[in-house]
Amino acid sequence: MKRIIADIHTHTIASGHAYGTIREMAQAAGEKGLEVLGFAEHAPGIPGTVHPFYFLNLEVIPQTLYGVRLIHGSEVNILSDGTLSLEERYLQRLDYAVAGIHLTCYEDAGRERNTANVIACMRHEKVKLISHPDDDATPLDYALLTEAALETGTALEVNNSSLVKNHRKNCVENYRTMLRLCREKGAPVIVSSDAHDPSWVGRFELAETLLEEENFPSELVLNTDRERLLTFLGM
Ligand SMILES: [Zn+2]
Ligand SMILES: [Zn+2]
Numbered sequence: 457m458k459r460i461i462a463d464i465h466t467h468t469i470a471s472g473h474a475y476g477t478i479r480e481m482a483q484a485a486g487e488k489g490l491e492v493l494g495f496a497e498h499a500p501g502i503p504g505t506v507h508p509f510y511f512l513n514l515e516v517i518p519q520t521l522y523g524v525r526l527i528h529g530s531e532v533n534i535l536s537d538g539t540l541s542l543e544e545r546y547l548q549r550l551d552y553a554v555a556g557i558h559l560t561c562y563e564d565a566g567r568e569r570n571t572a573n574v575i576a577c578m579r580h581e582k583v584k585l586i587s588h589p590d591d592d593a594t595p596l597d598y599a600l601l602t603e604a605a606l607e608t609g610t611a612l613e614v615n616n617s618s619l620v621k622n623h624r625k626n627c628v629e630n631y632r633t634m635l636r637l638c639r640e641k642g643a644p645v646i647v648s649s650d651a652h653d654p655s656w657v658g659r660f661e662l663a664e665t666l667l668e669e670e671n672f673p674s675e676l677v678l679n680t681d682r683e684r685l686l687t688f689l690g691m
Contacts, residue, residue: 457667458674462685463658464494464527465554465587465613465648471497472504474652479521481654486522488658491682493524496531496554496587499542501561508546525682527551527691531587533561538576540583547582552689554613555580556587557594564594571597575604583608584689585646588615589634592625602637605644611678611688612638617650619662628666635670644678644688 467474468481476484478495485493498505514528529552533541540547540555547553555577557570564570574596577583586605589596589612605612612634618624619631638645647664651657667677678685 457664458677458680460647460660460664460677460679461490461682462492462494462679463490463649463651464492464529464552464646464679464685465496465531465585465615466493466651466657467497467531468495470506470510471652472502472506476654478517478526481651481657482521482524482526484654484657485524490524490658492527492685493657494527494529494552496529499530499532499540501533501535501541502558503560508542511546511549514549527689529554531556532583533558534573534577535561536563536565536573538573540577540580547580550582551691552584553580553582554585554587555583559593562594567595567597570594571600574601578604578608578610583610585611585613587613587648588618588624588650589613590615590618590624590627590630592630598630598634598637602634602641602643606641609688611644611646614645614647614663614666615650616648616660616663617656619666631666632670635667635672638676639670639672642676644676646679647677
């Protein structure tokens with residue numbers, strides 16, 4: 457498989473339960489040989505996360521640190537009514553948004569409704585990635601999800617932290633189902649570390665093993681190519 461050169465779903469101390477600064481995370485990314493590092497601080501709904509005012513001043517951060525291009529998103533909660541937990545005026549200031557279900561602010565509504573909620577969020581033009589669509593605590597219909605990914609230009613994530621922590625229900629089986637459908641339909645994925653500490657930046661081992669086991673084509677892994685990734689993100 458082609459080398460993964462970007463990690464666009466990571467968290468700094470701003471998220472409240474993560475432990476590195478922007479500079480420590482960037483340094484770790486540089487040491488790992490990454491070309492692009494994306495920050496996706498949690499949006500409102502996650503206890504202790506940053507006030508969204510944070511997202512209005514991102515332009516003061518250097519574009520490049522330790523030789524790594526820095527880009528700025530937010531991991532926004534998908535809410536039980538299919539809306540996003542971050543107001544439009546903040547979403548518009550981001551380079552991209554990651555949308556995901558978190559149980560701290562989502563109640564399982566069954567496979568059909570959960571899937572409809574995720575797809576409704578995919579339709580927002582800033583949402584480029586669906587984080588950790590892998591937990592049967594809030595089950596998803598992967599056939600519909602992969603079709604919507606193609607239709608809306610949204611990538612589905614293979615989240616290495618989900619695989620490491622291994623406390624999400626049917627996580628590996630769900631990823632296998634998702635990857636087979638992505639391969640069949642030509643729907644793109646992005647592999648992320650979801651690092652909450654510099655030591656986890658650029659760690660993709662379990663995700664890569666899974667992709668190899670599924671013979672997943674490198675062309676469909678968007679973060680193996682810097683220009684392709686940035687174009688996909690609309691940058
Ligand atoms: Zn998350
Ligand atoms: Zn995250």
